[in-house]
Amino acid sequence: MLSTIVAFILLLGVLMFFHELGHYLAARRSGIEVEEFGVWGFPPRLVKLFTYDGTIFSINAIPLGAFVRMKGEDAADMSPGSFNAASAGARAFTLIAGPAMNLLLAVLFSVAGMMSGVPADVARPQVDAVPPGGVAAQVGVEPGDILLRAAGEPVYVAAATGDFLRLAELGEGDATGPSSGVEVIRKGTRITLAEAQDVTPQALLAETSYTPVLTTQITFVVEETPAAAAGLLPGDMVYAVNGERVTPERTLSDLVQEHLGETVTLTVLRGDEWMQVDVLARENPPPGQGAMGVGISGVVRLVSLPLGEAIWEGVAQITTYIYSVLALPVML
Incomplete structure (x- = not known):
């Protein structure tokens, strides 16, 4: 007190x-x-x-x-x-x-x-195309690579926009990895491109086209549901459904809804292990359980915005707050 x-x-x-x-x-x-x-x-x-x-x-x-x-x-x-x-x-x-x-x-x-530091939904960038002669091509980045680290810094992008995000606080798993070079997931295996030295995340992202992936994680699994029977666990990150990537445009819910009544194959990342998990997508599940019996969320990290974006977002936040206060008497 x-x-x-x-x-x-x-x-x-x-x-x-x-x-x-x-x-x-x-x-x-x-x-x-x-x-x-x-x-x-x-x-x-x-x-x-x-x-x-x-x-x-x-x-x-x-x-x-x-x-x-x-x-x-x-x-x-x-x-x-x-x-x-x-x-x-x-x-x-x-x-x-x-x-x-x-x-x-x-x-x-x-x-x-x-x-x-501000909470943000993040994703990992998966490279779709590498222009010849650029930095990414020179260090050995290939289409399909999921970028994890560059120059010792975790590589995250905004799930919604794909813009590079710098972590304000390292989460579990973010602090481990090589202090130099470029670390990627290639065909399910973590590798470090030895020829890459001081290539920054921004340099890689600036010249490659990529898609935000690993945007969705399982938060809980309901007992006695298809997800529980399949062995899904909280913390599992869903990469794909029947081979189609989960992205901000094609969410996990969207993909599962297209296959109700069928058994779908989820590609899941659990720690460093990639798994294929077959799960029944129920047509008429009990209320609140969803088709598979899992709770899901975005992947949230504490990120630090650059000065220009921080000013823009800061002013927008205060403006929204002032508007809410002024509109309160009308709403009542």
Whole structure:
């Protein structure tokens, strides 16, 4: 309980500091004199930190925010440099600057969060074509190869778009592998292309055409179902159904639905082992079990977005949040 109270006071103090900093900077820019900037808390004053350009910076006794005291905040003072003597535009600018600073802070926090790590559905790229003479061809990448690592870095792409994604945190299995060269799965076997040295994931992906694969994993298996009888396990990653790859465009559910009432052959990756598993796709399964009796999900990793994309996503996230808040009264 005490830690929650302390955390609330600290967070409120930070938010209010930047809010009042916006007022302070806008006031000075508009020629309004600021008599005191309480960077922490409300009066009575505990400590006078320093005086800068006529403004006292202080720490105060009531730790519930911060404040800026401008000259002439009461309507009676119309002397030069007072708030009320400033133009209407300057006063509006000064008042708006506080909320605007909080908005900017929210965007910065959101962008920092996107860069430090955000959950994303990921996939492995399987090479469809290799142009002759390029880097991929020179290091020995072949059509059909599933790229795993390059220059010691795991190779993941966004399941939906195929864009390269850099992991913010290594998951199980991501930390193991060669520190140099290109590691691929070729015809079911992990191999490292010895001639590849410092080829980056981006360089490989930039010049090859590929399809995101291994996008779907089994999360649970219902007892006494075809999946349980076939030996499927949570964590199994489904690569193909009857030889057709599972992709964002052709999902596992789509492929299984086309063969209801039939036994389908799943190509499954379990750890480093490839398996062929025959499973009955039931036509009328019990509610909530699905045709085979499994739960599935995308493969989620914590990824770090590059600066440009992080800014775009951060602004979009805050904009969506603001819209949701503004729309709430209408929805009620």
